[in-house]
Amino acid sequence: MFSITKLGQPVKIPISLSGTFAELRSDHFHGGIDIKGTVGTPVYAVEDGFLYKLESKGTGYGNVIYIKHKNGYMSIYGHLSAFNTPFEEHYYKEAKKYKKSNFSVYFKKDEILVKKGDIIGEIGNTGFSFGPHLHYEIRDLKHNKQVNPLFFSVNVKDCSPPEWTALKLIYVDENRVSRSERFVQLNKNEYFKVDTLDLLVGKSALAAQVFDGMEGNNNRNGVYQLKMYVDGKLHFHFLAGKIDLEESKYANALIDYKENKLSKDIFYRCYRLPGNNLKSFKHLQNDGYFNVKYGKITNIDVEALDYAGNYSRKRIAIRGIKGYLPSLPFHNKYVYRNVDNQLKTYFIEVNIPKGAVYQNIPFMYREINERRRETFSRIHSVHNDNEPLHKDIFLSIRSGIIPDYLREKAFISGCNQQGKYINYGGKWRKNFLEGQVDKFGEFSIMIDTIPPTIKDLSLVGRGKKGILQFHLSDNVDLPDQMDYPFFKVTLNGQWIRMRSDSKSGIISGHLPVDLKKGKYEIKITSWDKMKNINHYTKLFTVWK
Incomplete structure (x- = not known):
């Protein structure tokens, strides 16, 4: 492992973070820290090593540098406005050879050596970035993990404790499906608060809206640790230390996915969904679920900590009451997480493989009774996009009448959050177009003959x-x-x-x-x- 005393700083300006490690992002955990800065600020290599990869894209990390170090670690510097001159010359030479502008260039071991403290690039706003900053990331290549860069002595001044916004109490049924929810708004200026709230008797869970702030910084960053105690005993503990690269999509199971889709708010689940195999849980009692008993008071304490050791805590008291359980929304069948699932009609086949969903879900399918000029099949509503998928599902859609010369222009179409059509591709099997999709939603067959x-x-x-x-x-x-x-x-x-x-x-x-x-x-x-x-x-x- 790196010697902390020898690891340098990636920038030589006061460090303020606009993003923390393992923040909950769309379909993934944030793999590093985001350091605020102005375009053109020099970026430095944090340790001796050799250049492994240069990449320039309009998406992702934009202009990004990968440097491999001894003992199997790699440092990554993303969203750069520019590479240093030698790196740029190497990149241009390879890009010109293949005549590609958005390109990745790989280098052999020790082909281009880098010394600790070398200027390797400049802070920028390239790729999927919405303000000038440096994405700084450390990877443990031996164990295929992203590691919190703050472990390596990044000089960050932070005296502000995490701030609470709201809690959500969730009543779940025998399938651990949410049946009723109750929001609790919190006053961030109160260190400790006790309320007594009524909740239906039975199995319950809690989700928390909390963020980490810094002095002079309005960003709502993710927290380093989140704990929940039930009647004084630790019930749940999440720590953002290391994330296996193959586990990053489990962020969809830690975040309250539906709430985020509907309101854009970020709530951490203080419990584990059955299909969430994330290793960052340091303690789970009954997977974080707790039982509410009739007439009895259950005290729930939640505690959030940042890496600097600042912490804040909230308490609520829950009293069990009897009442009627809200009915489930209309659904055709249940989809089970631990088996392969199939739905088949004359017009569509849907195959949901084992492990695609994080819990058993009441599944809803319907045909949309609407004609759209651009579609060449019926429109199929396959559940809804408020439910996350961990794996792709497979669709086979029967087509309408498509001339032979247009069949190669056909694709399975979905729709993104901005309302734009998505091309999921597909292959023909007689009159069916088959393909795989990464989200639930509305799907049909479309034809695209329009050039960019x-x-x-x-x-x-x-x-x-x-x-x-x-x-x-x-x-x-x-x-x-x-x-x-x-x-x-x-x-x-x-x-x-x-x-x-x-x-x-x-x-x-x-x-x-x-x-x-x-x-x-x-x-x-x-x-x-x-x-x-x-x-x-x-x-x-x-x-x-």
Whole structure:
């Protein structure tokens, strides 16, 4: 393991965090810490090692550097505005060879050595980032884990305790399905609070909305530790120390997924769903569930801690009462987490494999009685997207009448949170289009014959200061986080490197520094997954 005394700082500015390790993010735990900064602030290698990978994308970590160190550790520096000059030259050489702008370049062991304290890049806002910062991450390659970088003596000043916003009391049935919920709003200025609340007799659980703040920082970061005590005994303990890379999707089981979908609020479940095999639970009594008894008072204490040792605590008292259990919403059947499940009608087959859901769920399927001009099948509502999936499920949808020449343009379509169609692909089996999807929701067969749109081309200056910029978009998205639609840019037939920004759809890049007097043609080619292609050409003249 790294010697803490020898591990350097990734930046030489006062460190304030806009994101903490193992925060609950969409479909994953945050794998590092986010250090606030301004674009152009130098970033330093934290230890001796060798360059393992350079990557430049419009999504994910954007411009990112991977450095391998001794003893099987790797440090990662993401969302950079630029690599240092030697790294940039190596990257450009390989990208030009393969004529790819969004590209990953790998290096052999000790091919390019890095010394502790070397400037390797600059803070930026590239990739899936919404403000300038450095994503700093440490991985234990031997055990395939992301490790909290604060273990390695990052200089963070933090005197603020975590702040509580709300608690949610949840009554569950014999399948541990939520049947009723009660919200408890908390006053963050009160250190300790006692309330007596009525709750139905039986098995219950608790979810907590709590975040970690820092001085001079309005970000609501994730907490380092979360504990729950029932009548003075530890019942639940989560610690954000290490996350197995293969377990990151269990974030969907630790977060109250439905609440987050509906309100965007983040609640930690202080209990373990049956299919949540995360190893970051340090203690679980009865999986975090507790029994509420008639007429008796149960005291619940919750405690949150940050890495600096600041903590805050809340208490509620629960009294058991008798009452009527709310009925379950309409459902066709139960889907069980520990077996393969299948639903079959004349128009669709749905296969939900073992381990795809985190608990047994009352499953709802229906056909949507609506005709949409762009669909070539019936529209199928497969449960709802408020329920998370840990594995892909498999769909086979019967098509309507599709001409033979359009069958290669057909795909299984879903819909994202912004209301845009998603291309899940698919393969034909007679009149059925088969594929797999990573979420519940509405699905149908669609045809895509529309090429990507290229617009707003601008050309400013030439040489080192010459910048080419245009906007690229497509009518359909892909489910994976990747640069899309695909593109290639040439100048008089020669490839030139461009950078993409998935947030804005803007593609930009510098013209070659050695442009001479003469006429030039810029050609942009863009294509989508269904091989619909668009070309855009612009002529310009260099006069001197």
